[in-house]
Amino acid sequence: MLRLFLISFTPRVAFSCKLHCASAALPPSLCRYLRHRLESDLACSEARASMLVAELSDLAPDAGTRNAFCRVQGERVARGLQRDAPLRQALLCGAVDLREVLSNLDQHAIDAKAMFHTIQGHHARLRSSPPDPARVSSGWADLNGDEEGLKRYAEAASEISKRQWTQMGIDWCAAQAIDFFHNDGFGRHLRKLALKKLKKGPVPQAERDAILAASLREQSSTIQLLDVGSCGSLFSGLEGVEVTALDLCPLEGHSGVYHSDFLALEVGPPGSPPLVSPHPKFNAGSLRRLPANQWDVVVLSLVLSYLPRPLLRASMVAKARRLLRSPPPTNAFGRRGLLLIHETMALDTRVLSPKHPSNLRTWVEAIESLGFVLVRHTTLKRSHALAFAVRPLDAAQLDQLLDEESLPALMLRREMGCCSD
Numbered sequence: 001m002l003r004l005f006l007i008s009f010t011p012r013v014a015f016s017c018k019l020h021c022a023s024a025a026l027p028p029s030l031c032r033y034l035r036h037r038l039e040s041d042l043a044c045s046e047a048r049a050s051m052l053v054a055e056l057s058d059l060a061p062d063a064g065t066r067n068a069f070c071r072v073q074g075e076r077v078a079r080g081l082q083r084d085a086p087l088r089q090a091l092l093c094g095a096v097d098l099r100e101v102l103s104n105l106d107q108h109a110i111d112a113k114a115m116f117h118t119i120q121g122h123h124a125r126l127r128s129s130p131p132d133p134a135r136v137s138s139g140w141a142d143l144n145g146d147e148e149g150l151k152r153y154a155e156a157a158s159e160i161s162k163r164q165w166t167q168m169g170i171d172w173c174a175a176q177a178i179d180f181f182h183n184d185g186f187g188r189h190l191r192k193l194a195l196k197k198l199k200k201g202p203v204p205q206a207e208r209d210a211i212l213a214a215s216l217r218e219q220s221s222t223i224q225l226l227d228v229g230s231c232g233s234l235f236s237g238l239e240g241v242e243v244t245a246l247d248l249c250p251l252e253g254h255s256g257v258y259h260s261d262f263l264a265l266e267v268g269p270p271g272s273p274p275l276v277s278p279h280p281k282f283n284a285g286s287l288r289r290l291p292a293n294q295w296d297v298v299v300l301s302l303v304l305s306y307l308p309r310p311l312l313r314a315s316m317v318a319k320a321r322r323l324l325r326s327p328p329p330t331n332a333f334g335r336r337g338l339l340l341i342h343e344t345m346a347l348d349t350r351v352l353s354p355k356h357p358s359n360l361r362t363w364v365e366a367i368e369s370l371g372f373v374l375v376r377h378t379t380l381k382r383s384h385a386l387a388f389a390v391r392p393l394d395a396a397q398l399d400q401l402l403d404e405e406s407l408p409a410l411m412l413r414r415e416m417g418c419c420s421d
Contacts, residue, residue, distance in 0.1 A: 025066055026057055034074040041078035044092055052077075052091075055098045073102060080105045083164055165381040169301055169342035170234050172378060172385045174241075177297045180338050180375070180387070181223050182240055187215030189375055189389055190333060214333035221335075226295045226323065228262050228316075229303035230254075244295075250282050258287035262303075263315060267292050267322045295323045296335070301342040310409035314366065317410070318402040321371050321390070329392045336390040339372060343384050346412045352377045352384075359413060360384065366408035371401050 026034075031053055039049040056074055060066035077098070081088035087104060090096045096104075179185040190211045194203045203211075223241045227234060230245035232254045243256075246265075250257035259282040266275070266289035275289035298320040304313045320339055327334025348360035364374050364386070372388035379385075393401070400406075 025063065026053070026070060027067065030067060030071060034070060037074060037078045041082045042088055042092065048092065052098060059099060059102070076105060077101060080108070084108075165383060166302065168380050169383050169385055172380060173299050173301060173340040173342060174235055174238055176340055176376065176385075176387045177223055177225060177241065177338060178238070180389075181218045181221065181296060183219070184215055185375075186218045187211050189373075190214060193373070210333050214335075218335060223296045224294065225297040225299065226290075226320075227299045227301075228320070229301065229306065230257050232257065234301075235299070246287050250284065252281075255283040258282070258284045260287035262319065263312065265290060265319065267319065270294065290323055292322050293324070293326055295337055296325055297338045297340060298324055299340045299342075301340075302344065304341065304410065305344055305346050305412060310411045310415060311407055313410035314370070314407040315404070317367055318370055318407060321402060322398070324390050326371070326390045326398070327392045329394055329397075331392065334392065336392065338375070338390070339367075339388040341367075341384075341386045341388070342380075343386075345382060345384070346414065347384055348413060351379050359411065359416060363410055366410055369401065369408060371398060 034053045034056070035046065035049045038044065038052050039046055042049070042052075044052075053070070053074070056070050056077075057066065059073075060069045081091065081101070087096070087101060091098070091101050176185070180189070191203065191208070194207055194211065225235055225241050225243050227243055227245040230247050230250075232251060233243070233245065233256055235241060235243045235245075236256070244258070245254075245256060246258040246260035246262065248259075248261055250259055258276065259279050265287065268275070268289045268291045270291055270293040272289075272291045274287065274291065276285045276287055279286045300316065300320065304316065307313050307316065317339070324337025324339065325335050327336055347363060348358050350356070350358045350360060352358070352360050352364065354361075360377075364377070367386075367388055368374060368391075371391050371393050373391050375387040375389050377384065377386050
């Protein structure tokens with residue numbers, strides 16, 4: 001009996017001693033900190049976190065830098081594996097060891113730096129092109145003539161789209177579209193407008209009934225979503241949503257994304273067919289024209305900050321307004337489109353507040369001046385997300401608002417205090 005006990009106990013003692021010896025050179029407070037950090041960020045057991053601390057201590061290049069090495073690399077592993085679920089799972093199940101994880105993180109940092117320089121360099125080249133003050137879109141077509149540069153940028157942007165913070169923006173846009181049309185979002189919007197119009201007193205029962213009927217009508221219809229500047233099939237698989245995606249340079253393999261320059265896209269009469277021509281490189285073809293007043297949702301995710309000049313951004317929003325569904329002013333309960341904008345903190349670092357002026361507030365007011373009403377703003381991780389509903393206008397009013405000479409300037413933070421157009 002004693003022999004059996006010793007046989008079963010000895011490996012545990014040896015394992016415990018190994019952990020103790022490997023981390024004995026580390027201060028107890030540092031060991032506790034790293035164990036807690038790895039345990040919480042990697043969602044692993046205390047024993048597994050202790051093993052990782054011991055392994056990390058063994059990887060230190062020398063005794064003199066062991067403490068600093070373990071703290072820096074331990075925090076780096078925790079951060080990196082929190083973002084990379086497959087690599088985290090591979091480590092926890094023993095498919096890779098900590099040395100391989102650190103090597104993977106090193107390569108990821110190199111790739112990220114190269115991707116950053118690709119994107120920043122492309123943006124710098126776009127901004128360096130001198131515009132013609134007489135035309136909003138002057139020089140834009142010339143900027144898009146570098147096919148190799150566009151391809152490299154598209155590949156880098158595709159990697160960015162896989163990041164957690166960008167995926168949060170896509171998920172937010174999908175949730176807003178579904179809530180507005182398939183839940184009660186449209187009804188809430190109409191009730192809010194009714195209360196604002198009345199200012200005092202409750203909404204009459206007849207109007208409430210009409211709003212409810214309009215909201216229920218929307219819930220049974222398919223959402224027509226236009227994804228501008230798509231890095232792929234970002235909105236595919238959403239039930240009740242039909243997606244049309246376009247991009248200046250679609251990635252190879254994404255046959256469902258049209259090649260199209262949205263700023264050069266023609267807007268045809270309502271009900272007219274789209275115009276698509278064959279393209280030698282992109283299977284979906286080149287999208288050259290879309291009908292006005294047809295789309296339920298237009299998504300501009302990380303697109304406006306790509307444009308090099310403030311008036312180009314306003315021109316893109318104006319084109320989205322023409323494409324979105326817009327009921328006549330006489331139809332207060334008619335179906336109306338939704339503009340969804342997801343942008344980086346290059347727009348503004350502050351939250352949207354009616355009490356404090358900010359660049360974000362300036363954007364909201366400028367976009368509302370183009371025939372929209374703000375529905376929602378959310379500050380996400382490293383980005384802003386905004387939803388605007390179409391404001392019903394007749395054709396003459398819309399043409400006046402969207403006239404090229406009267407477009408507002410949508411400036412980024414770096415452009416404040418200077419004139420770029």
